[in-house]
Amino acid sequence: MATKRKTAYVCNDCGADYTKWAGQCSGCGAWNSLSEVRSRSEFKDSRAADFTDTQSGYAGAAGSGKVQKLSEIDLSELPRIPTSAAELDRVLGGGLVPGSVVLIGGHPGAGKSTVLLQTLCHLAAGMPALYITGEESLQQVAMRAKRLGLPTDSLQVLSETDVERICQVAKSVNPRVMVVDSIQVMHMSEVQSAPGSVAQVRESAAFLTRYAKQTGTALILVGHVTKDGSLAGPKVLEHIIDCSILLEGSHDSRFRTLRAHKNRFGAVNELGVFAMTEQGLKEISNPSAIFLQRAEEVAAGSVVTGVWEGTRPLLVELQALVDDSSLGNPRRVAVGLDHNRLNMLLAVLHRHGGVLVGDQDVFINVVGGVKVVETSADLTLLLAVVSSFRNHPLPRDLVVFGEVGLSGEIRPVPSGQERLREAAKHGFRKAIVPAANRLKNDIEGMEMQPVKTLAEALAAIDLS
Incomplete structure (x- = not known):
């Protein structure tokens, strides 16, 4: 039998709690969004x-409440x-x-x-x-x-x-x-x-x-x-x-x-x-093979990069399309990449690479619907943009990765060796990588081009 009920009011929009009803939620500003919630306190x-024999209190709470020393806790994995x-x-x-x-x-x-x-x-x-x-x-x-x-x-x-x-x-x-x-x-x-x-x-x-x-x-x-x-x-x-x-x-x-x-x-x-x-x-146990189903003739603006997803490398294709804009404000569209980072990298390309695309529409797409959330695709994105802008296709067996800094330097990325080995396993023979990611022992059949700046990367594939 119930002996006592605690009543609270919760906003249906933001979840804020209140002890009494109000017409407007002070947390999100919504009107007439508070609903009454009754919680158990002294009944079952x-x-x-x-x-369960402990129904009182907050429903999400669990445990016996016994105080233990940290050293006494059983560390055996479940x-x-x-x-x-x-x-x-x-x-x-x-x-x-x-x-x-x-x-x-x-x-x-x-x-x-x-x-x-x-x-x-x-x-x-x-x-x-x-x-x-x-x-x-x-x-x-x-x-x-x-x-x-x-x-x-x-x-x-x-x-x-x-x-x-x-x-x-x-x-x-x-x-x-x-x-x-x-x-x-x-x-x-x-x-x-x-x-x-x-x-x-x-x-x-x-x-x-x-x-x-x-x-x-x-x-x-x-x-x-x-x-x-x-x-x-x-x-x-x-x-x-x-x-x-x-x-x-x-x-x-x-x-x-x-x-x-x-x-x-x-x-x-x-x-x-x-x-x-x-x-x-x-x-799909080998997703890189799925996302690398490319055409026989690789068009300008297509570059493959190696990204790190959790505990394994993944090879994906980045495509760029640069075209004359008929608008006062050229469009910048990024699918699978951060739109704000695209704008920043285009500014770095102009300042430190000497390539101006301010009057061009720039469209970026990651093939296969993959979302790239790390910065290792920075260099790949810029080379794809310049490749499309110059209408100069890049080699089919080329893989590129590296983070681009605001001063035009190419910064290293983690797990570079694993990315390169994954690329070599899928038939890639050339790689443009940050100088700090160059391997001490070269991978058989792969030619690596270490670069320190964006200008060096553009010169390495003759896109300067």
Whole structure:
């Protein structure tokens, strides 16, 4: 029986908390966005009390509260759960950790439900697994599994949106891995706002997280994304979870990239590559070969670079198109690269390379839909721009990488040796690299041209 309730008001737009209702949120300025949230303080819910004996307090809290010395803590690593997909295991840091919470997001149609259904169908053959769908019916899930040819004998499924009911059922099933698809449609009866609101998403995720921590269940939450591609929901959601990964890919491409943006149990910015087929998402163990499917005759403005994604090198093609502008302000378009960095590098090209493209439209594209987030592609971008501007194709077997400073110097990049070995494995015979990245022992069959400045790089391929 309830003895006391604490009432708070939460902004549905920014998630700010208030002790009393107000017409306008002082945090984000939104009007009529505060919703009432009632939290437990001195009572136990009859539907949720059977899976834990500590329901009081914040739903996301977990642990016994015992004070220990740092030297007394057991450092033995938790056994990970392999997902049977090497690319997914790579992004997760080696597999699922018991008691961890993973949030996977992506635009509609990216393949989130497909890859998770594939994973759980294979995991269910060796351990209890539970797939909870709130957006689709059980018939739709079964039809997808049949279409993909997945084993369906062992996977347990549930269609439910009530978080407390989900935890009650999960306690009786006791799964080692549980998927909730998706967190935006889940709700708690004590939160007065509609499903998908900031208050509902926050409290539902916190409740599910507490269940996962207390029972040691590996929990995977599916999340929606906003227009700019970031995960929807309150910012506190990113702090509750242990791992945040995004499944990206355009609708006109069969390739999907899985990238970790937060991972408490592994490296961030790790990249996994999949291909969408009639049998679902198939992992690609050698993505460099996929992204280097170039034409027989390489056109001007096409250069290959080696980027470092998590723990492995990846070869991608950069394309540049420079054309006369008919506008007063020439256009600068970068797909897969930072637009602001493009503007900065074009200024360096003019000042220290003597090439002026201020009256030209400049378009940059990373082939294959890959997003390059590091600075090792600076030199590649500038050589591609000059190649297109001069209409001078570069050698097909040339690979380029290096960071360009504001004074025109070419700065070294990490893991240069691994990038060069990856390029040599795919048939590249020439490389323009920072002088500090030159190897002590040359790679057989590869000619390296170390450069210290942008002018030297342009002279090395006769584009000055």
